[in-house]
Amino acid sequence: xxxxxxxxxxxxxxxxxTIDIPAQLRRLQKPVDSGGDATxxxxxxxxxxxxxxxxxxxxxxxxxxxxxxxLAREAELRQSQNFxxxxxxxxxxxxxxxxxxxxxxxxSADSTEAIRLELHALTxxxxxxxxxxxxxTDTLAGIQSKLISRLSAIRGSDQTxxxxxxxxxxxxxxxxxxxxxxxxxxxxxxxPVKLQFDINTFEQAQDxxxxxxxxxxxxxxxxxxPEKLRAGPRPLAGDVGNEWLGAFTVNGQRMHGFYAETRxxxxxxxxxxxxxxxxxxxxxxxxxxxxxxDAVAIALWDxxxxxxxxxxx
Numbered sequence: 001x002x003x004x005x006x007x008x009x010x011x012x013x014x015x016x017x018t019i020d021i022p023a024q025l026r027r028l029q030k031p032v033d034s035g036g037d038a039t040x041x042x043x044x045x046x047x048x049x050x051x052x053x054x055x056x057x058x059x060x061x062x063x064x065x066x067x068x069x070x071l072a073r074e075a076e077l078r079q080s081q082n083f084x085x086x087x088x089x090x091x092x093x094x095x096x097x098x099x100x101x102x103x104x105x106x107x108s109a110d111s112t113e114a115i116r117l118e119l120h121a122l123t124x125x126x127x128x129x130x131x132x133x134x135x136x137t138d139t140l141a142g143i144q145s146k147l148i149s150r151l152s153a154i155r156g157s158d159q160t161x162x163x164x165x166x167x168x169x170x171x172x173x174x175x176x177x178x179x180x181x182x183x184x185x186x187x188x189x190x191x192p193v194k195l196q197f198d199i200n201t202f203e204q205a206q207d208x209x210x211x212x213x214x215x216x217x218x219x220x221x222x223x224x225x226p227e228k229l230r231a232g233p234r235p236l237a238g239d240v241g242n243e244w245l246g247a248f249t250v251n252g253q254r255m256h257g258f259y260a261e262t263r264x265x266x267x268x269x270x271x272x273x274x275x276x277x278x279x280x281x282x283x284x285x286x287x288x289x290x291x292x293x294d295a296v297a298i299a300l301w302d303x304x305x306x307x308x309x310x311x312x313x
Contacts, residue, residue, distance in 0.1 A: 013165035020307035025184040038180035056127035124156020126168040161311035190290035255281030
């Protein structure tokens with residue numbers, strides 16, 4: 001790659017932020033049963049509940065792609081075994097309305113006491129899944145009703161600047177806490193690139209190690225001795241933060257791991273704890289795979305972080 005990046009960018013909405021990223025990067029889709037792209041928490045103590053949200057972008061097919069995706073999820077559950085019943089994990093599928101379906105399954109392979117409800121709905125160009133677990137038959141109907149009512153708080157785009165974005169869907173569920181892990185990945189001139197956003201609004205422990213301490217300790221534990229390219233204060237969308245930029249060589253390939261994180265101990269929706277990570281290269285890539293020069297990686301990093309802002313344009 002040349003010393004100066006000539007990379008076409010596009011603007012995306014991620015969480016409650018807007019940011020410019022390389023146009024070649026695409027959001028990695030998470031399996032429905034992986035815990036979701038984001039989790040929204042409601043209540044406190046004994047009234048504490050959570051809803052997992054997964055967004056499946058539909059680039060081709062639109063309405064015609066939704067039903068096959070729901071049926072594929074049912075088939076997946078039918079192929080998984082529940083050992084308590086010696087049957088499948090699948091319990092039922094119910095059509096709630098146009099492009100809205102509810103799938104019920106056992107939440108554990110070893111029990112039938114908890115039921116996982118997955119509400120599948122088509123919202124704009126996104127197949128949205130809201131999932132919550134019922135731990136008793138007494139709460140099942142209430143959870144189903146709440147999941148259905150939450151659909152009205154999901155839009156195909158966010159014009160208000162207040163909703164939580166995942167791909168082509170915007171959530172305004174009004175929870176008390178939220179956390180998400182959203183990743184974009186692709187190739188820039190043959191170099192594998194991954195950009196990840198970890199966001200949460202939980203209170204942070206006062207003695208929690210900072211970004212630099214955690215990062216360097218983790219790498220040393222893996223036996224990696226990176227070259228520190230830059231480290232120190234780095235504001236993120238107006239909030240105080242730190243960054244750590246490192247490079248290392250694996251099998252002759254130059255790779256990068258860049259991180260920036262806000263330092264807030266009392267995060268909230270408007271100023272959450274956010275960790276932005278950028279990596280280049282692939283440890284398993286074949287010899288001779290293109291690599292990104294340090295100057296190019298740093299320039300790309302600076303360009304991405306400089307574009308991070310709260311709300312929408």
